[in-house]
Amino acid sequence: MYYLIHTTNHIRPFLTTHNFIAQDFCTWGCRVDVHPHESQYIAEIRRREKEKNRTEWRVELMEIWAREVVIRKKQERERRHQIQAIAPTSNVVQQTAPMAQEDSSQEERRTAVVGNLVQDFVDSIAAFDKFGTTHTPFPMDPRPLPASPLGLISKYMRLLRIIRYTSNAPLPTWSSPDVLIADQVTLEFRFHEALKKEHLVHAVNKTICKDMGRMGRVERDTNTGVTKVVLFVDVSDCVLPQGGGDEEMRDPVPVYERGEGPPPYVDG
Numbered sequence: 001m002y003y004l005i006h007t008t009n010h011i012r013p014f015l016t017t018h019n020f021i022a023q024d025f026c027t028w029g030c031r032v033d034v035h036p037h038e039s040q041y042i043a044e045i046r047r048r049e050k051e052k053n054r055t056e057w058r059v060e061l062m063e064i065w066a067r068e069v070v071i072r073k074k075q076e077r078e079r080r081h082q083i084q085a086i087a088p089t090s091n092v093v094q095q096t097a098p099m100a101q102e103d104s105s106q107e108e109r110r111t112a113v114v115g116n117l118v119q120d121f122v123d124s125i126a127a128f129d130k131f132g133t134t135h136t137p138f139p140m141d142p143r144p145l146p147a148s149p150l151g152l153i154s155k156y157m158r159l160l161r162i163i164r165y166t167s168n169a170p171l172p173t174w175s176s177p178d179v180l181i182a183d184q185v186t187l188e189f190r191f192h193e194a195l196k197k198e199h200l201v202h203a204v205n206k207t208i209c210k211d212m213g214r215m216g217r218v219e220r221d222t223n224t225g226v227t228k229v230v231l232f233v234d235v236s237d238c239v240l241p242q243g244g245g246d247e248e249m250r251d252p253v254p255v256y257e258r259g260e261g262p263p264p265y266v267d268g
Contacts, residue, residue: 001035001036002016002017002034002039003017003033004032004045005021005032005061006030006031010059012058015042018163020111020112021061022034023115024119025065057142059143062163063157063158067150069123070122070126070149073119073123074149106239113238114165114185117185117231118231120210120211121207121231124202124204127203127206129148129149129151129153130148131148131149132147133151134147134151135147135151138192159189159190159194159195160188161188161226162188163185163188164184164186166184167183169182169184171232172215172230174215174217175215175232179232179236180240182232182235183232185230185231186229187229190225190226191226191227197218200218200227200229204218204229213233213234214231214232215231216230216231217229217230
């Protein structure tokens with residue numbers, strides 16, 4: 001599916017195939033239209049955007065998304081600190097998120113889990129941006145960079161080569177044995193001296209520690225210089241049934257250990 005995202009500060013809409021990005025913009029109040037891959041309307045938009053990109057510099061969707069994430073995360077922390085200062089024992093903030101998810105569909109919860117994973121990673125990179133830092137644009141990119149705390153993440157998003165999302169991803173050998181079903185997000189960054197691998201490693205570690213069922217690592221291709229961030233998140237709670245209903249009318253769902261599977265089917 002293609003998601004056509006209409007933002008308030010840009011006349012032309014943006015395209016993405018990632019549902020977690022589209023869901024975030026929808027949550028933020030933006031209009032999001034859904035179109036099939038074979039849509040002729042989308043094909044025409046892609047053709048026109050390709051022509052325009054040859055003659056003008058335009059901010060990319062991932063940079064807009066990342067900036068919004070950093071701003072909202074900062075506002076969320078400030079609100080939480082204010083609430084804690086007024087009533088240190090209040091648990092209103094902690095109770096809000098689970099209640100909000102009860103009315104969501106299984107797919108929406110799964111998308112939110114993946115989106116929160118990438119949001120935390122982006123916010124962890126932005127934490128390296130020092131107050132008062134003036135970021136210099138890339139020589140081949142005349143677009144100015146904003147001041148902290150948005151400058152560094154804008155620079156990293158401009159170095160983002162591709163982002164891939166894999167549902168029900170094959171689990172790596174280094175994954176936790178407690179994770180049965182996971183979704184994977186891979187971010188590939190182009191080689192540039194402004195890109196610090198230690199920033200990415202620290203951001204991955206910080207992201208993993210924020211919630212259970214998260215895994216990740218940073219890899220660098222010595223031949224191309226491309227740095228790859230691989231993130232996994234456990235989505236078993238969003239996929240496997242959680243009980244309820246008439247147990248006698250339902251067949252039990254088999255659960256296999258890592259490396260196991262159903263017995264071979266014998267025709268006869």
